Every structure is written in structure tokens, then in C-alpha cells.
Amino acid sequence: MIPTLWYLILAVTLFVIGAAGVLLRRNVLIVLMSLELMLNSVTINLLAFGHVLQDLRGQIIAIFVIAITAAEVAVALGILVALLRNKDTLEVDELTILKG
Amino acid sequence: MEREFFLLLSGVAIISALLVIVARNPVHSALALVACLVQVAAIYILLGAPFLAVIQIFVYVGAVMVLFLFVIMMLDVRKEAKTRYLKKAAWPGLVVLVVLAAELFVLLMQSAKIHTVMGPGLAITEQPSVEDLSLLLFQDFLLPFEVASVILLVALIGAVILARPDEAVAADKPQNGGRR
Known part of the structure; x- marks a missing residue:
């Protein structure tokens, strides 16, 4: 039997790696991929607790997380394509249109 | 046997997650992320959620990552090779990361004292179908x-x-x- 703590440690590790990608990388695409990684670590947490507590609601919420992630990625990549058409850069420190 | 599988899967998942962050070429990052997501799907099976594992493969690997690869291939990725990381925000970012990691791990290790939930996992009596x-x-x-x-x-x-x-x-x- 795998201790629950192991799952949580795995989830925390993946979350920190994803946060590192979000904070340190310059490429917007890699930042988005790191966000996927963080969302996955959260899903591992949900399923781990659902498994320990023998509660199916963890899996239900995980399904919703996955569905909303798909929507988020579609909108984010749409924005990215529109952005590239206007500014021709993918680097987060050069995208300052919203600064005013 | 379960533990060995878990260690193998999580090891590969963490290594490929690091590859996502480190790789120079965005295509390599995307492929490493695919590998990581497949490992996570296998971990879902260990967690008694085979349906979620299938959904993960369908939605993430099948739809989301293919969308990413489409966008990467629409764009010019070669000029990206020189500058992988932010220069200005690197130090504050690293500090935030170290603090976040330390905080999460300390809380995780201490949480057994706070909650009773965190005991050893229950034996699977009957898997929810x-x-x-x-x-x-x-x-x-x-x-x-x-x-x-x-x-x-x-x-x-x-x-x-x-x-x-x-x-x-x-x-x-x-x-x-x-x-x-």
C-alpha cells in the first residue's frame, strides 16, 4: 500500500517545478505548459485524498478541472496567436501592452 | 510491487517535468510534457481512478498537447534558443520558488501532527466503478x-x-x- 504522503510529495514537487517554469522562463508557450503541470499536480492531490477518504467527489472535481483546463488552453492559445499577429514576439518581458 | 511502480512512475514524471523547464527547444518541452502527463495518468490508475487516467490521455495528450504542438509549429521557434530564462526577474523569482518549496515541504511533513487524514492509505476494499x-x-x-x-x-x-x-x-x- 502506498502511503498518502508519497502522492502529496510528488504533487508538491511537480507544483514547484511548474511554478519554476512560470516564474523563470521567457517563452509564453513554456509558461502555459508549466501551468498545465501545476494543474496536474493539483489533480493528483484531489485524487489522492479522494482515494484515502473513499470519496468519489475527488474524481468528479478532477473531471471538472480537466474540462476547464481544456477551455483555458483553447482561449490562451487563441490569445497567443492574435498576439503574434500584432506584436511578433513570444517573450513575456516584452509583452507589456496592458501596462498603459 | 505497487510501491516500486509508484517510484518508477513518479521518478520519470519528475525528470520529464524538469525537462519541460530546462529544454531549449519548445518542441522538446512539449514532448517532455506529454511524457510527464502519461506518467501522471498511470499514477491515476494506481490511485484507483482508471476513468480519470483515460480522460487524462484523451484530453491532455490527445487534444491539449496536440494544440500546443500545432501552435509551436505555426511559430518560429529557432530564435528562442539563446535566451531561455528571464534576466530581470530571475533573483526574485528564485527566492519566491525556494520559499514556496520550503513552505510546502515543511507543511507537508508537519501536517501529520495537525490532521488525522494523512495516515497510511486505506486498503482498497472495493474499487468504485x-x-x-x-x-x-x-x-x-x-x-x-x-x-x-x-x-x-x-x-x-x-x-x-x-x-x-x-x-x-x-x-x-x-x-x-x-x-x-
């Missing part, structure tokens, strides 16, 4: 399910409108060409 899951989803969670479908529809329309070429620009171009 997909039937139980769908009954719960379509009875108690019917409204969130419908809301999620509306959100997906809105995202679909939004993505189409965002990625559509600008109408004003598209309308101007042939006129200018005609005048010249």
Missing part, C-alpha cells in the same frame, strides 16, 4: 456538468473569434491593393 462515478456525476453534479459544457462552448467561440484575422485589416488590404 465508472458506473458509480457517472451516477454521481449525472445526479448530484448535474448542474456543474452543464455549466462546464457551457464554459467549453464559450471557450470554443472565444478562441475562434480571437484567432480570426482582424476584419478591418482584412477589409483594408484589398482596397489598398486596388488603389495602388
